[in-house]
Amino acid sequence: MLLRWAIAFLIIALIAAFFGFGGIAASAAGIAKILFFVFLIIFAITLVASLMQGRSI
Template identity: 60%
Template sequence: MLRLALFFLIISIIAGLFGFGGISSAAAGMAKILFFIAIVICVVLFVLVLIGVGAASGR
């Protein structure tokens, strides 16, 4: 997911350099959304590991 966010960020920068403001802002918005979704998933998984939910806990 972070790769996709990075891809949209690069597309946004390139589109901005060539003067395509609408495409640039749309790609930047997608990159922002994907980045925050990835952060939320990372935090949720970190909390689950801390409380011991998962296959490694032996339950």
């Protein structure tokens, strides 16, 4: 879900930059960057948690 929002804000930033709205493009790119890093942190935490849990036979 967070990755979809990050991609959406990235697309908004690209479109805004194309039409010359520098402030909106910078804001949308900043939000996309923050959401992407939050996604990576949550992904890493869940990956480590699932590896620590192991498989039950």
